Amino acid sequence: MPFIPHTEEDVKEMLASIGASSIEELFDEIPPDLKTGALTRVPPGMSEMEISRLMLERAQADGFYLSFIGAGAYEHHIPAAVWQITTRGEFYSSYTPYQAEASQGTLQLLYEYQTMMASLTGMDVSNASLYDGATALAEAALMAVRQHKTSRRILVPRTVHPAYRKVLHAIVRNQDIEVVEIPFCPESGQVLLEHLEPFGQEDFAALVIPQPNFFGVLEQVDAMTDWAHKKHSSVIAVVNPMSLAMLVPPGEWGAQGADIAVGEGQPLGIPLSSGGPYFGFMTCKHDLVRQMPGRIIGRTVDLDNKPGFVLTLQAREQHIRRSKATSNICTNQGLMVTAATIYMSLLGPEGLRQVAAQSHANMLQLTEQLEKLPGVKRVYSGSCFHEVTLTLPGPVNEILQALKEQRILGGLNLQEHYPELNNALLVCATETKTADDLNKYSEMLGKILKKYG
């Protein structure tokens, strides 16, 4: 029996101690008519050798591609040390650090993580993770509504990641919160004050500001922040943490800074792996800390006054406050945060800055090369970080298919999410792309586009 150590003799002795004659007898409190459990559609067990072979074959069938897809999940180089340490049994197989004295490793790491994320986003405090960027946005909206007390309206630009908006909607809908979508400028790809103004007539709890936005474009965050604050509403920043190595952090937006910053932590050392596990981060201003969902670690001392770390402010959480908790979240994404902390430590401020700068430069270089192809143009005039929206001179899906045959994933077709965007492609280049890679892409695309010339 895989992973069950009992010998026949053990079982006999144990049953004798219990005073039962068989293991089955231990289930005698279950009404017999409910015992219908036999599994009929679970295949027979495999040996580790067999499943290894199967998984290897499946992985090889999936293979590798030269990918220029971003759209919320980004390919970055992950130092080998990150996952070699993260998967050490002591991190990998431990539980949430309820017993502080037996969990100082995880607790101290999380405290370090909180420090790094607070600094990266320019905020005061951080929690120890949420599920992903999208749910973090939803939690932030709930926080803002709790904080605002009178309004249950959240303003969300259409430049926010479409999946995030869907998740936000799905989660807050049940609490009678109204999500209002704000249009954007079709030239710059940004939300301008003129787009906001009409929505500011009525009270709202928060304005969400994405930076960079879904089109890769940088929003005018200062103006937007100040506008919302003037209306006595909160500002929720949705940011790519990698971009913050180059960009003004949310804590410094406008006159007072955003109130809450959330985002997808994946760019910080987490593999793409088909979408997860990633982690959502959340930082905020100090006065919001008691509204924050999720675990928070604090530094304290032991009986001998030696410094140590514990879970703190647990009174916000479901296991203490139950129906009055700030959120229902319990298990979060601890191991991902472990990896992210090691990732940020290995890169340091200068390393992170270089990754961001090289990604940005690669995006500019690629855009330049692609724009030389007939019929390829940038859609928006706003500056970009490492992603850009282009129009192609033909049907995007067809062109992507042709690229895929060359083992290139050319980007994301935007039409599905923005029906008004015809033949628009969202393309990303991170630091992982070499000059050869960029050339390969532009040459291949050039060849393919001949057909549409």
Added chain:
Amino acid sequence: MPFIPHTEEDVKEMLASIGASSIEELFDEIPPDLKTGALTRVPPGMSEMEISRLMLERAQADGFYLSFIGAGAYEHHIPAAVWQITTRGEFYSSYTPYQAEASQGTLQLLYEYQTMMASLTGMDVSNASLYDGATALAEAALMAVRQHKTSRRILVPRTVHPAYRKVLHAIVRNQDIEVVEIPFCPESGQVLLEHLEPFGQEDFAALVIPQPNFFGVLEQVDAMTDWAHKKHSSVIAVVNPMSLAMLVPPGEWGAQGADIAVGEGQPLGIPLSSGGPYFGFMTCKHDLVRQMPGRIIGRTVDLDNKPGFVLTLQAREQHIRRSKATSNICTNQGLMVTAATIYMSLLGPEGLRQVAAQSHANMLQLTEQLEKLPGVKRVYSGSCFHEVTLTLPGPVNEILQALKEQRILGGLNLQEHYPELNNALLVCATETKTADDLNKYSEMLGKILKKYG
């Protein structure tokens, strides 16, 4: 500077403490004419990201094959736990356990390893590894000569792995030791007493007995062992440790058992990786322990009488005995032995027996299928473990080439090592081969052989 932590300020302070004005000055005792070091053919440094990409591309270019090559290095399934634990920093990055109190992890593991290997081979004691199977044989020969005192002749059947014989020859030659090669029976593929007899007229220090031999054939180890002992010579067993889960261990050969057992440890959890690192094992009878080369770990107690482990019998070794040491070996293959110990623990006696039995059964099954092909025959009548020698009805290299195009590595051409063996192929099947694999091989070979039909 990769892996150098010094800041400019550090350097300044350190030079000041030393009283030097530059780092270069620290090299001022090197005669200037010798300072010619600048490296001109070492390429510029790469980032981890760049070298990762390069290595990945090279690895993918090499790819995977369905391999039926054995010949001293065997593909077995390695449980995932083996290398995840072996590469933990505490094993991976520690030194030889000279400071026992700070190395109990490695020391205890090695003591456990010694216990397992002694039991597996049926011998009394084990060292903590030698470089590989071939050098272990050479060390065993040196041991036997030291023990015998009068003769410097070693009898080595031609059924011993050709590379082992080469290594043996290269190493012992300089000590005026004569290596005498013994022929074998061309029908059974074994060394028979009649082949030994002529070489027994003169004194010899040891007879080497391979089990299974290079052709995959099982030798008549009892008779050979007793024959050598009757001549007051030692018996050196060269064994595949995996086969010992099925076969009589060297310690039980003949009336008294072999005196020394050596072999290649690779089958016990070590990846093939183009030939190394593997490890040589060596076990022997108790009275030979002081002749043994390499590290040996002993159990003892500390000042409080708590049990613990130390390197022992160091007086045999070069760092104490210098020119009178039993061998010059110092660094050995510790990490490989770590993996092997975990491997053996995970499989246990029954698991190891199953791997051996399944390998053996697969070899029989494959042989049966291949022998159905016209012109394919077993060369030798002796029983085999998991490798078999076959003749093909055409030139082996050409046929292997055709198989390779189907991503099958069909085995080893024996002609290079045994010029008298025309069109002979050494084929191995371990437990890793499924029925489908065996079918694929026999079908493909069948198709290819049509040409020679």
Added chain:
Amino acid sequence: MLIFEHSRPGRRNRSQFSTIKAEKQNIPQNLLRKSPMLLPEASEMDVVRHYTRLSQKNFSIDTEFYPLGSCTMKYNPRACNALAMLPQFLARHPLAPEDTGQGFLACMYELQEILKDVTGMAGVSLTPMAGAQGELIGVMMIRAYHEARGDKKRTEIIVPDAAHGTNPATAVMCGYKVVEIATDKEGNVDMAALKAAVGPQTAGLMLTNPSTLGVFEKNVSEMSRIVHDAGGLLYYDGANLNAVLGKVKPGDMGFDVIHINLHKTFSTPHGGGGPGAAPVGVAERLLPYLPVPMVAYEKGVYRWLTEKDVPHTIGRLSAHMGNAGVLLRAYVYVRLLGAKGMNRVSEYATLNANYLMAELSKVGFEIAFPTRRASHEFIVTLKEIKEKTGVTAMNLAKRLLDKGYHAPTTYFPILIPECLLIEPAETESKETLDAFAAAMKEILVEIQEQAEMVKSAPHDMPLRKLDDVKAARELDLTWKP
């Protein structure tokens, strides 16, 4: 020492730096970051050494017995980790076309099918990223169901007082009022209380079975009838599925929706706080509302089911498909076990729990429900001990750390005073349970002979008892240089 204290201005970890200088830059000056980032400037070795040493300060399954009730701390097979981390799986972008991920999607599809069998449900979606999100999604489906029928007066969710905190918290996140009902002396839901609570306002009942009291709800069929008769739906919190895996299928007990904590029953790692994965399964009538994406298999090809395929879906609860890597680990686990292995999980988990309960009882501990069978966990209460000696459940928990055992869950469920919820899990051997029982017995003697020593435990850990109150009062949540 904190990682920041290993930092020196100007220290560089060059191998992570680009060898080419990024030339092009086109970001407006006012958007460029000027303030420094408080990240360590450390060498690779210092980082590796720091986090390797930190890791050694943790208890974990790979190093200690961890009988943490309700958490199912079982062994996480190393093969699951290795195979989920195959480079192609790690490299795959979530938005990559489906035909570049047929291998991966095959695993996901098969896992969906397996979970249908395991739960006895008609449909499964893999997206929830943890138990609490599974609950949220489950209750959202209940709500969607009532709303679709125009049944808008159902405003309450019934939750037993023994329930995990996520249950009431979830109900509130879904806009429901929580009605708590009591537990009877035998550890079952008080049927009178249930009957009193149920009505036309009842949207549903959330139930954990076996409950967090470590016993099987004997009246579950009756409860199901009562709630269904009132028009409510039944939610099954599958956190304790390990206790009945392959014995009982929640679908057969009349449940309409279930979440399964794969990070418990399917042994994906807890990772010091996650990630988890908690697929939801539903009965026929909730099928239209399952969250997307799901995987379909049609004409030999795997593809995602999206809003187009499931028009009444409650939507998306994750930016992508949920915790794919966790699901891969669970998939490998279930394939290793197979149908028979899965069956045995609950048998041996139950055997271990009942054995340890018997042994601890013999040693002199008070069992909370001594007349009941333990499910895969059981409760010891120190109520009397505390009254006599002042030693609390938490004191005993800390003393266990000294003896090399992780503490059981303490003070949950909240209705049992001074409780320890003990779940040994099937992967532990009799020797380990015996050694644990012996340690518990030692502590019992210590409580009698040196209560003060026990009260000030731990003593043999690197740190002594930590001051929670100070932590909450003088908040120190980030390091300041």
Added chain:
Amino acid sequence: MLIFEHSRPGRRNRSQFSTIKAEKQNIPQNLLRKSPMLLPEASEMDVVRHYTRLSQKNFSIDTEFYPLGSCTMKYNPRACNALAMLPQFLARHPLAPEDTGQGFLACMYELQEILKDVTGMAGVSLTPMAGAQGELIGVMMIRAYHEARGDKKRTEIIVPDAAHGTNPATAVMCGYKVVEIATDKEGNVDMAALKAAVGPQTAGLMLTNPSTLGVFEKNVSEMSRIVHDAGGLLYYDGANLNAVLGKVKPGDMGFDVIHINLHKTFSTPHGGGGPGAAPVGVAERLLPYLPVPMVAYEKGVYRWLTEKDVPHTIGRLSAHMGNAGVLLRAYVYVRLLGAKGMNRVSEYATLNANYLMAELSKVGFEIAFPTRRASHEFIVTLKEIKEKTGVTAMNLAKRLLDKGYHAPTTYFPILIPECLLIEPAETESKETLDAFAAAMKEILVEIQEQAEMVKSAPHDMPLRKLDDVKAARELDLTWKP
């Protein structure tokens, strides 16, 4: 507890068992094993837990500063491990055709070329599996050279008394007589002794430079001339190459043959005792004797050079090509560093050694060669301290363990009484060196104030001082049930 003590008869780790029963069997009864194997019967978890916990009992580079002289304990980059363990590299059979391993062979070829540059030698073979085997191979080539010229009267190898034990042991394994020569007061080879030792019987001289005394042999050119004039060859023990990497090339110093410990200078891991890799480099005249296989690059294709290509080769010293996986790690390391990075290694290793020497001297320790520069290591002698207090180098070493530092090398080189050979390596930071110096200073105070306490160290390790004498006298080398 030993792994065998976790064993129970009949316990099975099923996931490692075949799911199909092996039916066929055809082994003669008399060859079938009947006796049991003493391997543990344990669950996967027990094995993982046991070895994870064992590992935590080790000091290692990843957890502690390890200033072990002559061993070059530097940081082993994790990327080297990850990339050498790419699945295709691990799966490749050593006898697989060359065209299925062009990627692997490219790395090996480039490493050969890089090592030629580093050593200033004309040819390199990668096969030696550790330093001692490199030495053996080197001396075998010297012997082959003399023999090829019919020069059979050369029966001696000269070795300085400071040499590592492998040097004399190797010479003897090659059938030579060892002639030891003395060291002068400054730590150089005594030139008079050398001159007296050299003659027509001299096959060669084995020299470590910088020597194991931590200093550069000033007269190396002169020594080279003397030996060469007498018809002998010069062997360079490259164990200390880290001290002069990119500064001095042994080939330029007149050496005929060298081995390079990649597990020192090229930072492949020591693995608790290996594996290493120690390629040999040779000057022009020894090229014909290099061991096979080597890698050639011809017309865009990599191939093995074998006995056919190198007819005068001393042959094979390994069943296959040597420690390929270690060579891959070294290759990745050198590519990460590049030419400049390699240069800096010796600079910062030397800086660290001289700094620590200066600091320890200031603290009050006696330096063995105070007038000399340290190479990448240096010697502290406790001769006086021992005379005054009875505290030995070994006592101090053990006390360092208590303070969280691995001990330096003790009692080597043997000619310096009560010595500690200290090599900090370039990967350690100034803070670590300062902390180490502070710990050493503390111990100095302890020696003065509580000598007995120091003599009975360690005190804070899981075990106290172990009884070596008992271990050797009452041999217990295997566990008995």
